[in-house]
Amino acid sequence: xxxxxxxxxxxxxxxxxxxxxxxxxxxxxxxxxxxxxxxxxxxxxxxxxxxxxxxxxxxxxxxxxxxxxxxxxxxxxxxxxxxxxxxxxxxxxxxxxxxxxxxxxxxxxxxxxxxxxxxxxxxxxxxxxxxxxxxxxxxxxxxxxxxxxxxxxxxxxxxxxxxxxxxxxxxxxxxxxxxxxxxxxxxxxxxxxxxxxxxxxxxxxxxxxxxxxxxxxxxxxxxxxxxxxxxxxxxxxxxxxxxxxxxxxxxxxxxxxxxxxxxxxxxxxxxxxxxxxxxxxxxxxxxxxxxxxxxxxxxxxxxxxxxxxxx
Numbered sequence: 653x654x655x656x657x658x659x660x661x662x663x664x665x666x667x668x669x670x671x672x673x674x675x676x677x678x679x680x681x682x683x684x685x686x687x688x689x690x691x692x693x694x695x696x697x698x699x700x701x702x703x704x705x706x707x708x709x710x711x712x713x714x715x716x717x718x719x720x721x722x723x724x725x726x727x728x729x730x731x732x733x734x735x736x737x738x739x740x741x742x743x744x745x746x747x748x749x750x751x752x753x754x755x756x757x758x759x760x761x762x763x764x765x766x767x768x769x770x771x772x773x774x775x776x777x778x779x780x781x782x783x784x785x786x787x788x789x790x791x792x793x794x795x796x797x798x799x800x801x802x803x804x805x806x807x808x809x810x811x812x813x814x815x816x817x818x819x820x821x822x823x824x825x826x827x828x829x830x831x832x833x834x835x836x837x838x839x840x841x842x843x844x845x846x847x848x849x850x851x852x853x854x855x856x857x858x859x860x861x862x863x864x865x866x867x868x869x870x871x872x873x874x875x876x877x878x879x880x881x882x883x884x885x886x887x888x889x890x891x892x893x894x895x896x897x898x899x900x901x902x903x904x905x906x907x908x909x910x911x912x913x914x915x916x917x918x919x920x921x922x923x924x925x926x927x928x929x930x931x932x933x934x935x936x937x938x939x940x941x942x943x944x945x946x947x948x949x950x951x952x953x954x955x956x957x958x959x960x961x962x963x
Contacts, residue, residue, distance in 0.1 A: 702875040702928055710871035711935055714864050719745045721860035722782075725853050726760075729778045729845065730768065739947035746947075750940040753895075757783060777844045782853060784842065788835050789857040790892070791828040793865070797889040798825055806886055824893040875928040878920040 702708075719741035726732050726741075740763055748756035757779050764775045798821070801807045807821070835842060843850055865888060872884050915925045 702931055704874050706874045707871055707928070707931070708935070710867045710874065711932065714867040714871065715745075715936070715939055717860050717863045717867065718749075721856050724856050725782050726778075728849055728852050728856070729782065730764075730770065732768070742943050742947040746940045746944045750937070750944075754783075781843045781845045781850075782857075784835055785850065785854045786857040787827075788832060789854060789861050790895070791824075791831050793861055794824055794889070794892040795828040795832070797885070797892055798828075801886065801889055804882075806882070820893050871932070872928065875931075876918075876920050876924055879918050879925075883918050 719738070722741045722744060723738065740760065744756035744760050746756075747759050748754065761775050761779055764770060765772060768775070770778075798807070839850065845853065868891075869881070869884050869888065872879070872887070873881070915922050915929075918925055
C-alpha cells in the first residue's frame with residue numbers, strides 16, 4: 653500500500669492530473685464565493701471584517717488544534733519525538749484541509765516510510781487505527797447534533813439552504829450509525845493498537861473535537877454577537893456533516909461557502925456575516941500557504957523512543 657502511494661506520487665501523469673483537478677476545483681469555489689460576496693457588496697463586506705482580536709485568537713486555536721492533536725497521537729503510537737517534527741503535522745493539516753481529505757495521511761505515510769524505522773504495514777495499520785478512532789469521535793458528535801436538530805425541528809434549515817445536503821445528511825447519519833457500533837463491537841478485530849493506547853488516542857481525538865467546536869462557536873459569537881447560540885449550532889451541524897464526507901477537496905473554502913449559503917437564516921446584517929465568513933476563509937488560505945512554506949523547510953532526522961517498537 654505504502655509502496656503504491658509512492659509510485660503514484662512519483663507518476664508525472666497522476667501528479668499533473670491531481671494539480672489540474674485541484675486547481676479547477678479551487679477556482680470553482682473561489683468564483684462561487686466571489687459571486688456570493690458580490691451579491692452583498694465587496695465594499696460593505698470589507699468594512700465589516702471582524703475588528704475584535706478575539707476572533708483571530710479563536711481562529712488560531714481552531715487551526716492549530718488539529719496538528720497538535722496529531723502530534724500527540726503519533727507520539728503515543730510511534731513513540732515519535734514530535735517536538736522536532738511539528739512541521740510534518742502542520743503540512744499534514746494543510747494537505748487534508750487545503751488539498752484533499754486524507755491526502756495528509758498519505759503524506760504522513762510516505763514521510764514515515766522514508767524517515768522512521770517502521771515497516772510499511774505497521775505505518776499503514778497505525779494511521780488506519782488513528783483515522784478510525786478520529787472518525788468514531790467525530791461521527792458520535794455529528795449524530796448527537798443531528799438528533800438534537802431533528803428533535804427541535806431545525807434540520808430543514810440546512811436542507812433548504814442547499815439541496816445537496818439531503819444526500820450529505822443521509823450519508824453522514826448512515827456512516828455514523830454503522831461505524832460507531834461496528835468499531836465498538838469489533839474493536840479487537842478492527843484495531844491493531846493495544847487497549848490503553850486505543851483509549852488514549854480516542855480521548856486525544858475527542859479533546860481535539862471539543863476544542864475545535866468550542867473555539868469555532870466562540871469565534872463566530874465574538875464576531876457577530878447578534879446571532880443566538882442555537883443558530884451557530886445549526887451551522888456547526890452542517891459543517892460536521894460536510895466534513896464527514898470523504899475525499900472532499902479544500903475543506904476550508906467549502907466551509908466558508910457553506911456559511912455564506914446559510915446567511916439568510918441568521919438574524920444579523922448580511923454584510924457583517926459575509927465579512928466574518930470571508931475573513932475566516934481568507935485566513936484559512938493565508939495560514940495554509942504560510943504554514944506550508946514554513947513547514948516545508950528541511951526537517952532534522954527523525955528520533956524515536958523505545959516505545960515505538962511496541963506500537
